[in-house]
Amino acid sequence: MANNTLLDNLQLFFDTSARLLICTRETCKFALSNGPSRVTTHLRDKHNISTEARKGLNQLLKSLSPAPLEPDDASPRADGSAEHDKLSARPRRRRDLDQQFEYVYLQTWTTGSTRKYWIIKRGGSMVRQIDSPAVQAHVHGVLTREFSREQPPGVMTAAPPAQPADMTAFPLQTPWLDRTGWDRTYSSKGRREVLAALTRTFTSPGGREYYIGHGQQYGLDGDLVSPGEDEDRIACLVRLVDVMMRRCEETARRTSRHMLCWLRSTQASSIYSKPFTLVQPTSSTKYRLLLKRCLAMILRIYRLPHDKRLQVTGLALTRKQLQFLNAIWNHGAFTDLAALEELAGRYKHPAGHAPAAVAGRGDCSQSANGDVGDNNEEEEEEDSEEDDMGEEEEEDNAEDHSEEGGGGANQQEEDRGFTTWLKGLGEITDDDQYDIEVEAGAVPGSPEELVELIFGLTLALATQPVVSGQPQTTALVYFSGILGFSSSPGGSAFLPARSYTSNLSGLIYILRLVFLEYALPLHAYPTLDIERRPRVGQLERLQSIRRRYMVMESQSPMEELLSLRNYGQVIARTDTPPHLLRWSDNGQVVSLGDEISVSMSQFRRLLEHFIKEAATLCNEMMFA
DSSP, rough: HHHHHHHHHEEEEEEETTEEHHHHEETTTTTEEEEEEEEHHHHHHHHOOOHHHTTHHHHHHHHHHHHHOGGGGGGOOOEEEEEOOSSOEEEEEEETTTEEEEEEEEEEEOOTTTOEEEEBBTTTTTOOOOOOOOHHHHHHHHHHHHHHHOTTTTTOOOOOOOOTTTTTGGGGOHHHHHHHHHHHHHOOHHHHHHHHHOOOOOSSOOOOEEEOOOGGGGGSSSSSSEEEEHHHHHHHHHHHHHHHHHHHHHHHHHHHHHHHHHHOOOOOOOOOSSSSOOOHHHHHHHHHHHHHHHHHHHHHHHHSSTTTTTHHHSSSOHHHHHHHHHHHOOOOGGGHHHHHHHHHHHHHHOOOOOOOSSSSGGGGOSSSOOOOHHHHHHHHHHHHHHHHHHHHHHHHHHHHHHHHTOOTTTTHHHHHHHHHHHHHHHOHHHHHHHHHSSSOOOOSSHHHHHHHHHHHHHHHHHHHOOOBBBBGGGHOOOOHHTTTBBOOTTSSSBBOOHHHHHHHHHHHHEEEEEEEEHSSOSOOGGGOOOOOOOOHHHHHHHHEEEEHHTSSSSSSSSHHHHHHHHHHHHHHHHHHEOOOOEOOTTSSSSETTTEEEEEHHHHTTTTHHHHHHHHHHHHHHHHH
């Protein structure tokens, strides 16, 4: 027992099976020579162990049974042995002429050029993981295909290993996917299917229940199914989004150009040169659909069992969001469905041309893939809007000139009387201002109050704080990732940047309208305790909202959407084209995607075809 205590104090270990004395310090972890004074010299010179601490070591070494061997004389352990915890492991490669090489861990008894190694098993595997599982699967597949190609024809070879369904293939791991982090946030294919189902909208479910996904994997007795009554109510609430957005658009139309330039800016202290504008009705319908899908998802999550929401969706609703959801779902307006339908039908988006708020370009012009082509029409709106403004200014000037021309002898007396009245008037206060135009608030239980609550829920989503610096913890950013799911078979599970950034432009457009309505509403929201815009100090009120939620320095959902869109527009320039030219193995056929294929014989006849077409065209021009 005393012998073991001395060895432990000196951090030495005697392996009785290998008959070797091992120095277990982290800087060593190898076997020591048993020659005269070799062990004591090693402890003294390398580890500065005092003579007093080494007292009795030589006698102990002589008494060891069986006697220690020289490390060079000891046999190496068998390949595949368990890792020796007293020896250091060295990462190396195992040579194999057929399979190229594999990365492994090696151990040896000692150091030096004559040392002998053996391969150890760590974590139940002899192969050392050099990177992520996706990279390992990719390398293994490449080696398997190369090995199969070298075999003679007719020889059965192993197929490349199948990759797990929830693992993103290595060729699909792009900088765009690394920036979004979708493969980590939505790693489960089953959850992706559930989330995609949660975002679908229906205009008239007709009392039919809606299947969402399998519930057994989440500990539920049955499948995830939304009842027909819930779907009817969700469809009704989604239609009221048009009413809310029409109020936001009307506010934008009645907002000055200067305010809208600040609204479009993404910097805290600098204004944008062009103002925010309303897009065309077709684009507005697409953008509103994004908000409708988001609200449909939130409402369906709210209707899930409260103890299963996070487990099923991976998204936690905040207390403020739940308060609005409770008020909306249990609102008294649902007792009069006819009034709700009448209100929703009154504010359906018109099919014609919607007037722009002010001159400039909307967010749709910033879309990377050009889904919305309203730029030319918006430029026409800019010209017409400026012309209208010019005409109004000319009319005002003409009225001023006519009044000046009719002054006569009584002009000085009128000026003196006006000056006296103005001095006694004083400054217009906020109370006086709101007395001038009194607005009737929404009646409790009315459809209008329900619309205000929907606007409050939208604000709760737009202003949700980021938790632990992770934007995907917010509902809006989490929903934006769901918009990136791809349904293409055999391809990536997520959309490339080129096909996705238009969704971000739509969400940013909606958020700007919502924040403008929050800061400078044309009409008050009594239910939310939001007053209508003041006649003075509008910029200060807008700036307080902008700097907190809308600029790049703010840690908010909109800031993440702006950052992601900017990155996506840059990375889209280097994206792989949607279709690549592909040659057949015999080099005689070139294909573009899966639809167009041209053989070399057809290509040679192409010149003859052009000549015939040119001759036909000439005959028509000369003799027709």
